[in-house]
Amino acid sequence: MTFGDKRADIARTEGGPFGSLQREIDRVFDDFSRNWPALGGGGLTPRMDVTERDGTIEIAAELPGLEEKDVEVSVVDNILTVKGEKKAERTEEEGARKLVERSYGAFARTIELPPGIKAEDIKASLSKGVLTVTLPKPVAAAPQAKKIEVKAG
Template sequence: MNLKSMLPVGREHGFAGSVSPFVSLQREIDRLFDDFSRGLPALGGNGAAKLLPSMDVTETDKEIEITAELPGLEEKDVQINVADNLLTIRGEKKAEKEEKDKNYRLVERSYGAFERSLQLPEGVNADAIKATIAKGVLKVTVPKPAPAQAKKVEVKSAA
């Protein structure tokens, strides 16, 4: 006897009154992956949240200052690009830890790239942007553009 012939079939969901076993299996697998990935940074793993640098953006009358925490990085590890009023900070974090004892040797290596982008206001002069890094803190200074001035256009007669 065929099992399908015993199950009532509805129009919307396939089997009437029940959810397909494959749908519930997919939901359960999705939930497990979500739970697993959510716990990685809390467990001290090298999750993506650890790679993204913390950033502060402050604004004064004359400039925008972006500060990013990049512990252990030097100027050769960081790249800053500006294109179409989008400032992008890229870098690569590398870490190596080695422990030696009488009965064991432990070597751990981790690395990963990060990228953060910020939209800049219209009219920013990309050549005037300055960046410095000291003790793992990147400081990018962006001079604000001058406010647009309205210009009066004289109207003349055409004849």
């Protein structure tokens, strides 16, 4: 169960002597994790979709409010990393007493790629708050089968 994951509550039995204690513990962790994005309270962890198409793999990440200069995409040892930073924005108006605050901070998300992906073939673009990373699917190698001769020791 991840912090704040309400779907995990479906399987739990609500009855019994510890039901109310469990609900209270869940509430405390939910409240706590809202202020700590690294613990899964939403925040800056970008949501991603991975789609396999004819010959390509497409990864789409929601990055609202970010521009190309705010995002870095890299590949090291078949690990794709998307990281960036959303700068703090704070506006305060005196007349109507308007206060606007948005979440900010650094984030990083990694995905293990299948073996055989060439880093130079990966393309990334950012449009309307969605980062799209496209890479060609690696050609599946035919399984190698070989009979090994067993010799007397």
